[in-house]
Amino acid sequence: MATKIPLYERFAAELQEQIEAGTFPEGSRIPALRESAEQHNLSLSTILQSYRLLETRGIIEARPQSGYYVKFRPRSRTLEADPSPAREDPTSVNIDDFSMQLFRDTQDPDFAKFGAASPDVGLLPMARLNRIVGELAREGAFDLDTSFYPEGTEALRVPIAQRAFGFGCSFGPDEVVITAGCTEALALALQATCDPGDLVAIESPTYFGILLILEALHLKALEIPTNPETGLSLEALEFALENHPVRAVIAMTNFSNPLGSCMPDANKHILVDLLARKDIPLIENDIYGELYFGERRPSVAKAYDATGNVLLCSSFSKDISPGYRLGWLAPGRWLEDVRKLKMAIGSGTSVLPQLTIARYLTSGGYDLHLRKIRRAYAQKVARMTRAIEEHFPEGTRIARPQGGYLLWVRLPAGIDSMVLYREAVKSRITIAPGSIFSPSHKHTDYVRLSAGAWSEKTEKDLARLGRIVHRLLAEGKEA
Amino acid sequence: MATKIPLYERFAAELQEQIEAGTFPEGSRIPALRESAEQHNLSLSTILQSYRLLETRGIIEARPQSGYYVKFRPRSRTLEADPSPAREDPTSVNIDDFSMQLFRDTQDPDFAKFGAASPDVGLLPMARLNRIVGELAREGAFDLDTSFYPEGTEALRVPIAQRAFGFGCSFGPDEVVITAGCTEALALALQATCDPGDLVAIESPTYFGILLILEALHLKALEIPTNPETGLSLEALEFALENHPVRAVIAMTNFSNPLGSCMPDANKHILVDLLARKDIPLIENDIYGELYFGERRPSVAKAYDATGNVLLCSSFSKDISPGYRLGWLAPGRWLEDVRKLKMAIGSGTSVLPQLTIARYLTSGGYDLHLRKIRRAYAQKVARMTRAIEEHFPEGTRIARPQGGYLLWVRLPAGIDSMVLYREAVKSRITIAPGSIFSPSHKHTDYVRLSAGAWSEKTEKDLARLGRIVHRLLAEGKEA
Numbered sequence: 001m002a003t004k005i006p007l008y009e010r011f012a013a014e015l016q017e018q019i020e021a022g023t024f025p026e027g028s029r030i031p032a033l034r035e036s037a038e039q040h041n042l043s044l045s046t047i048l049q050s051y052r053l054l055e056t057r058g059i060i061e062a063r064p065q066s067g068y069y070v071k072f073r074p075r076s077r078t079l080e081a082d083p084s085p086a087r088e089d090p091t092s093v094n095i096d097d098f099s100m101q102l103f104r105d106t107q108d109p110d111f112a113k114f115g116a117a118s119p120d121v122g123l124l125p126m127a128r129l130n131r132i133v134g135e136l137a138r139e140g141a142f143d144l145d146t147s148f149y150p151e152g153t154e155a156l157r158v159p160i161a162q163r164a165f166g167f168g169c170s171f172g173p174d175e176v177v178i179t180a181g182c183t184e185a186l187a188l189a190l191q192a193t194c195d196p197g198d199l200v201a202i203e204s205p206t207y208f209g210i211l212l213i214l215e216a217l218h219l220k221a222l223e224i225p226t227n228p229e230t231g232l233s234l235e236a237l238e239f240a241l242e243n244h245p246v247r248a249v250i251a252m253t254n255f256s257n258p259l260g261s262c263m264p265d266a267n268k269h270i271l272v273d274l275l276a277r278k279d280i281p282l283i284e285n286d287i288y289g290e291l292y293f294g295e296r297r298p299s300v301a302k303a304y305d306a307t308g309n310v311l312l313c314s315s316f317s318k319d320i321s322p323g324y325r326l327g328w329l330a331p332g333r334w335l336e337d338v339r340k341l342k343m344a345i346g347s348g349t350s351v352l353p354q355l356t357i358a359r360y361l362t363s364g365g366y367d368l369h370l371r372k373i374r375r376a377y378a379q380k381v382a383r384m385t386r387a388i389e390e391h392f393p394e395g396t397r398i399a400r401p402q403g404g405y406l407l408w409v410r411l412p413a414g415i416d417s418m419v420l421y422r423e424a425v426k427s428r429i430t431i432a433p434g435s436i437f438s439p440s441h442k443h444t445d446y447v448r449l450s451a452g453a454w455s456e457k458t459e460k461d462l463a464r465l466g467r468i469v470h471r472l473l474a475e476g477k478e479a
Numbered sequence: 480m481a482t483k484i485p486l487y488e489r490f491a492a493e494l495q496e497q498i499e500a501g502t503f504p505e506g507s508r509i510p511a512l513r514e515s516a517e518q519h520n521l522s523l524s525t526i527l528q529s530y531r532l533l534e535t536r537g538i539i540e541a542r543p544q545s546g547y548y549v550k551f552r553p554r555s556r557t558l559e560a561d562p563s564p565a566r567e568d569p570t571s572v573n574i575d576d577f578s579m580q581l582f583r584d585t586q587d588p589d590f591a592k593f594g595a596a597s598p599d600v601g602l603l604p605m606a607r608l609n610r611i612v613g614e615l616a617r618e619g620a621f622d623l624d625t626s627f628y629p630e631g632t633e634a635l636r637v638p639i640a641q642r643a644f645g646f647g648c649s650f651g652p653d654e655v656v657i658t659a660g661c662t663e664a665l666a667l668a669l670q671a672t673c674d675p676g677d678l679v680a681i682e683s684p685t686y687f688g689i690l691l692i693l694e695a696l697h698l699k700a701l702e703i704p705t706n707p708e709t710g711l712s713l714e715a716l717e718f719a720l721e722n723h724p725v726r727a728v729i730a731m732t733n734f735s736n737p738l739g740s741c742m743p744d745a746n747k748h749i750l751v752d753l754l755a756r757k758d759i760p761l762i763e764n765d766i767y768g769e770l771y772f773g774e775r776r777p778s779v780a781k782a783y784d785a786t787g788n789v790l791l792c793s794s795f796s797k798d799i800s801p802g803y804r805l806g807w808l809a810p811g812r813w814l815e816d817v818r819k820l821k822m823a824i825g826s827g828t829s830v831l832p833q834l835t836i837a838r839y840l841t842s843g844g845y846d847l848h849l850r851k852i853r854r855a856y857a858q859k860v861a862r863m864t865r866a867i868e869e870h871f872p873e874g875t876r877i878a879r880p881q882g883g884y885l886l887w888v889r890l891p892a893g894i895d896s897m898v899l900y901r902e903a904v905k906s907r908i909t910i911a912p913g914s915i916f917s918p919s920h921k922h923t924d925y926v927r928l929s930a931g932a933w934s935e936k937t938e939k940d941l942a943r944l945g946r947i948v949h950r951l952l953a954e955g956k957e958a
Contacts, residue, residue: 103822147796183824183825187823213823322624322625346662349829351803
């Protein structure tokens with residue numbers, strides 16, 4: 001005979017199921033007490049008991065004056081810090097043709113593109129942008145000759161400075177330089193602070209675009225170990241700086257590519273102070289900063305910068321449009337150098353994306369849009385994580401990003417992700433193998449999978465990918 | 480008693496006056512025989528006699544199957560080749576703040592901007608572009624993510640390859656890389672062919688943007704003398720290549736900035752062969768190539784390139800829109816290197832200007848537009864030349880460009896053009912002083928004046944500039 005389960009426990013079980021299915025992803029707010037009571041026709045005290053039960057189970061947490069939120073939880077399959085340290089000898093950067101090949105595969109429209117860090121096109125505000133473009137064209141606004149403004153138009157620099165003020169920065173519009181995407185911002189920051197042959201400390205793993213830039217600029221890399229939750233290891237960095245003539249440090253403080261790690265604000269403060277003391281510039285890449293899953297936007301290292309030593313780089317490629325190629329750079333005390341370089345190498349940025357995004361930012365709706373896509377990416381990440389847990393073999397470990405849409409996954413039993421890449425391409429699936437995120441080709445048993453490409457349609461592709469991993473594992477055991 | 484002047488002589492005098500007033504600028508076609516006969520109610524034989532008279536006077540010339548054209552004539556005030564050779568020792572490039580200051584002055588809308596090489600905004604097809612932008616936005620064409628195509632969209636690369644075929648080139652669309660203006664094309668070409676510290680042979684005087692790029696890329700310059708009509712001295716170049724480890728040569732073959740010179744096609748052929756033999760790449764800047772005043776478009780060195788040794792750079796900044804920041808590069812055998820660099824440093828070019836200009840090029844009207852603006856610039860150049868002759872002191876010498884809209888002017892009695900610059904700025908006029916066109920600050924008694932800024936409105940500004948030159952000359956004589 002079944003024991004009668006109390007009402008609050010039954011509701012708690014239902015809610016927990018929904019949370020585990022990704023309806024309420026980690027970091028998201030669950031409905032308020034009164035709202036749940038009304039929706040489910042239960043008393044307020046029953047709902048309260050249910051929420052408290054889930055709280056004691058560590059599934060949700062109450063936040064004062066705000067409500068109840070789904071907690072970020074370590075689980076059995078969560079990736080832990082790699083015991084093997086990153087390489088700490090300077091490395092020349094030579095990107096082989098593989099990265100270019102990977103890039104070309106991701107252009108094929110028939111592929112399931114888990115290998116590309118592209119945003120979901122369905123989550124871009126294209127209809128709105130198209131209307132704005134039409135408006136501006138009718139007004140003749142695009143007749144402006146932006147080649148006279150290497151730093152970009154004021155119309156765009158003002159809302160950028162305003163938003164940055166909102167997350168703790170205090171630079172003015174005149175201290176911003178508009179760029180062709182975050183890529184150009186990073187390249188300008190490196191050119192302004194380094195000379196050819198210089199050594200740059202990078203995260204390991206790091207976004208492989210950084211490696212392409214370092215190679216193009218004849219710079220050397222020093223790989224610093226990272227933690228999948230907190231990013232760059234400050235201890236390792238400090239040690240490295242004592243032993244190597246590092247000219248600049250480059251880091252993705254929020255939701256790094258590929259780790260998804262978020263450096264705690266306290267660490268950011270320590271990092272800024274450390275580098276100011278040593279007079280080594282910090283190039284901060286905050287391209288995913290707006291795509292947080294938690295309650296509030298994490299800060300940036302730049303917010304703690306009192307000496308102009310931080311060069312903050314970002315873009316609108318992840319949340320507005322990658323095709324517009326529009327980014328920006330707040331270069332601190334390298335402002336004049338960056339302006340001069342921007343003039344030398346590009347004579348300013350195209351008038352069309354500049355004015356379109358300027359109007360988009362100032363005409364209302366951007367914050368609403370961001371709230372929408374943050375929820376959507378949190379759900380995609382939660383669902384893809386669950387699907388990997390389901391379809392990949394035991395021993396797979398998955399990082400738990402707190403923002404962005406990238407999943408850094410360790411394959412079981414040291415499966416070589418380059419082998420997986422080749423097998424996956426045959427099945428019209430791309431992945432990003434771990435070794436491309438390191439100039440010394442470490443991280444061979446990792447892959448980066450993008451939840452930007454996740455949908456109900458691609459779920460079966462992920463299941464197929466899982467079967468390939470199972471097969472490689474079985475073949476490995478046989479051999 | 481006045482001698483009776485024959486009818487044909489009177490008409491010839493009238494026509495000559497119109498030619499000298501700039502109604503029919505140098506290189507332009509004058510009305511056909513029949514057309515003139517009808518317009519002026521004279522017999523065909525009278526008109527023929529008039530034209531023959533002007534032909535014998537060296538003012539016009541007959542071209543078979545085409546008609547009569549105003550000849551390019553050396554005049555008393557025409558600039559001749561500089562007897563002093565250009566510097567032939569390698570020079571480190573350090574652009575001082577002056578160039579940046581000049582650049583800022585030219586941003587001031589109240590200034591008469593003879594110092595900027597900007598096209599006349601009234602001669603850009605902005606209304607047409609605005610309509611195309613609106614169309615493409617409505618079609619959703621801008622939703623394309625061009626970050627996947629570092630080389631640019633095929634829609635634009637195809638019409639570029641087609642037009643280049645029309646002036647003698649035989650590269651396909653797949654051998655073109657779209658860039659952010661000609662500036663980025665030049666920077667990519669230099670990065671692909673040179674390493675930091677390498678020596679690049681440049682024209683002297685040369686476009687000062689080249690010097691900014693060389694400085695940014697840590698390259699050294701070797702100045703090669705030029706001729707105001709034929710451009711780069713091949714003899715001097717050959718000599719320099721025997722004596723210095725030149726890694727690349729960079730030249731504006733057609734209507735160079737600032738000289739306005741046009742290298743004869745035979746010289747282009749010799750140049751290409753010379754550099755192929757020595758295995759030194761030629762970076763060719765053809766940004767003004769379409770703005771010819773003569774009967775047909777001059778060829779490019781790239782047209783004689785059998786080995787992929789020429790990297791041809793151009794843009795749409797002079798004839799379509801400078802604010803769109805759209806250029807291109809046909810990098811010959813450096814194609815893969817350039818593609819990789821473009822991906823590393825910019826991740827492709829903005830979708831908006833790419834698709835807009837692609838449609839503009841393919842939807843008819845571009846050739847008509849070019850014919851219109853060629854005539855307009857030929858007139859501006861002729862009128863500004865005449866105004867300089869009128870308002871500037873004796874001893875002023877003016878180059879005779881056969882295309883583009885830039886005038887390279889030697890001031891009399893060694894007046895320092897930097898002094899003239901400072902005086903002119905006080906009168907809200909900008910000029911480009913000659914020394915900024917040389918890394919060793921030669922050409923101090925030259926100025927570059929842009930007929931792009933010439934109009935009936937700015938004629939009085941040029942007269943004021945002339946009075947300043949007169950004053951400086953008088954002060955110089957007193958001192």
